[in-house]
Amino acid sequence: MTTVAVIGCTHAGTFATTSILQHHPDWQVHVFERNATLSFLSCGIALWAGGHVSDPKKMFYSSPEQLEQLGASMHMRTDVTYVDVNAKQLEYKDLETGDTQALQFDKLVVTTGSRPVIPPIEGVNGKRVLLCKTWDDAVRIKETASQGKSVVVIGAGYIGAELAEQFSTINIHTTLVDGADRVLSNNFDKLITDQVEAKYRQHGVKLALGQKITKFTETEDSVTVVTEKGEYTADYAIMAVGFRPNTDLVRDQIDTLPNGAIVTDEYMRASNPDVFAAGDSAAVFYNPTGREDYIPLATNAVRQGLLVGANIETPTRKYMGTQATSAVQLYDLSLAASGLTQGGAAVRGVDTVSTELVEDYRPAFMLSTAPVTSILTWDPKTREVKGGQFCSTVDISGAANVTSMAIQSKFTIDDLANVDFLFQPNFDQPIYFVGAVAMKACAM
Structure with missing residues (x-):
């Protein structure tokens, strides 16, 4: 056997x-x-902290008992x-x-x-410095949300961004610290992150960007996060730096x-x-x-x-790779992306150009509509689609999935511009915004 x-x-x-x-x-x-648990959906931690989870037990989709029933020998x-x-x-x-x-x-x-990145910073292992990864971390963060009045979130990637948003919506004074000069800098380019930062400021979040942490100092009832440019004191700090x-x-x-x-x-x-x-x-x-x-x-x-x-026995089905397709909801903004941003391409040494488009997602004659920011990243030599980013107050998450399929299928911007996208005034313009930004790229 x-x-x-x-x-x-x-x-x-x-x-x-x-x-x-x-x-x-x-x-x-x-x-x-x-x-003691498995299959924990840690992506729900921020939502739980903000009171948007019906039952925390539902943040697990399997259990040791279920795997044992299949025949596994579980060593929890x-x-x-x-x-x-x-x-x-x-x-x-x-x-x-x-x-x-x-x-x-x-x-x-x-x-x-x-495992979470824990930089070798003085005081980082203090009792009031929390992590955001496991079920035990989630329980501590939920307790912080119910008892604390202030928090410093360190790291403005997806996890930190969501935590800061949720804390600010339940009247916890929130400071968001990151060494980069923009929030979500690894996920979206500036045209979109500027909109996110404006939302944070509207909701009272203090943004401490472009600041590296030098140490943590604790008292009985607070922690101070010391950076190169300032000091931020709160009931707790949460590390979410990757x-x-x-x-x-x-x-x-x-x-x-x-x-x-x-x-x-x-x-x-x-x-x-x-x-x-x-x-x-x-x-x-x-x-x-x-x-x-x-x-x-x-x-x-x-x-x-x-x-x-x-x-595991015989090579049968190949891995098709990934485009790192993802999305996040921050306040009333829906953000979704797939593939390379312009910044991500530069870091990886890939030559790309980006085309930007801002237009309403459905016709002006509708009683309501909203602008969508679209950014399409593509190879100037092959014209292949390399990435797409989208932001709006309406649900634009499907656009990231469309872009993901285009990248995986090695579509050019010309291919994407000629895809048969639907038109119906309840849903979109005569030219769907993904096709529209591709057409703009083709015209460059």
């Missing part, structure tokens, strides 16, 4: 385990998870302490009893996820990116073909650049996890 060891069970681990047992119900699958609250990839052996410790054991495996699935792959167990035994993300082939196999990786522990193939990249998103984790089961 084939024995599989799955280390880590959030999104990638949950879907990998499910997929393996669906394809091979007679295999012995051992799942190791440090926490268990830490894998050692892995020998070539010898196909691991050692693990029960965090409740302290007991240690070893397991011989035939296949190894590394779905250890990521994630790094949690792959120390195997990092020196298989090929990784410099940051530790495991490099896999298109069948999710690592450099050792009996080792598979998925989710935040793994690199992704980023279609806009045609290169390996590190993009920790639940969508990537789910798709990669499912492929582990399909390919």
Whole structure:
């Protein structure tokens, strides 16, 4: 009988385990998870803090019991302490009893996820400095939202941006700190982030941008975040500055990116073909650049996890890569994007140009309409679509999915400009804004 060891069970681990047992119900699958829960949707933490979650138990879509019913041997609250990839052996410790054991495996699935980036800053491990990743973190943040009167959120990416928004809507004095000079600088270009920053200011959020933190100082009832340019005191601070792959167990035994993300082939196999990786522990193939990249998103984790089961015995189904398609709602603004921004292209050394368009999403004769900001990023030589960003007070999330398919299919701006998009006054203009911005690009 084939024995599989799955280390880590959030999104990638949950879907990998499910997929393996669906394809091979007679295999012995051992799942190791440090926490007491699995499948936690951490994207809901900010919404829970702001009072927009009906039941926090619904932030979990699976459980140890469900995986056991499929046939998995679950080792919850268990830490894998050692892995020998070539010898196909691991050692693990029960965090409740302290007991240690070893397991011989035939296949190894590394779905250890990521851990928060914690910069080596004085005071960063203080009691009033919280993280935003796990269920335990979520509980502490929810308590902060119900008891605190002020907070400093550190990091203006998606997670920090959502936390700052939600805290400000429940009358908690909020300061948002980031070393970059714009909010969401890795996700959107300036034409859109300017609109987001205006919303923050309208809701009383203090923006402390372009500021690096030098230390934290705590008292009995407050924490002060000290930056190069100022000091910000609040009841709590929340670190949300990003994630790094949690792959120390195997990092020196298989090929990784410099940051530790495991490099896999298109069948999710690592450099050792009996080792598979998925989710935040793994690199992704980023279609806009045609290169390996590190993009920790639940969508990537789910798709990669499912492929582990399909390919764990025989290479069968290829990974199609990712465009890092994502969206966020901040106040009344809907923001969605796929692929490269102009800033992201510059960081990666990719030559692109961007075309911007602001126009109402439906005809002027309608009783109401609203402007949509569209930014299309494309290769000036091949004319291939490389990215799209959209922002409006109406739901424009579908535009990011359209752009994602265009990038994956290697559409040019000419192709995108001639797609058969619907027209109906309730929904859009005679020329859908995605097609319209592509037409503007073609005219350049």
